Amino acid sequence: MVRAGTLPLRLLALQYECNVVYGEEIIDRKLLQCVREENPILGTIDFVTKSSSSGSKGEGTTEVRRLVFQTVAREKECVIFQMGTRNPEWAVQAAKVVEHDVAAIDLNMVSMRRRGGGREGRTDGRTD
Secondary structure (H helix, E strand, O other), X not given: OOOOOOHHHHHHHHHOOOOXXXXXXXXXXXXXXXXXXXXXXXXXXXXXXXXXXXXXXXXXXXXXXXXXXXXXXXXXXXXXXXXXXXXXXXXXXXXXXXXXXXXXXXXXXXXXXXXXXXXXXXXXXXXX
């Protein structure tokens, strides 16, 4: 189910005694852009991307933060992190970002070729 792996739903599932909960699938390249931050106010561990955005009318730049994945210590032993990848090396690097905050990592590898072995299915621009 799309968008059915958010933290509030996972916590609700744990209240109803689920043994395992899954996060939403996150692409490895997105996770590699993240920094891990502990949020003491919410008691969460947040993986966020940071970028700069220039303000309107020359007001300067502001930092834009986007939440990619959020977890809490309570679900550490039962949350499965789903990662999409097309490159094993990127997957290993991305897994290291969350490895201490999740119970396991579910790796979903996509094929860059269409059925039949054609080259037109590649997404990296190469035709070899």
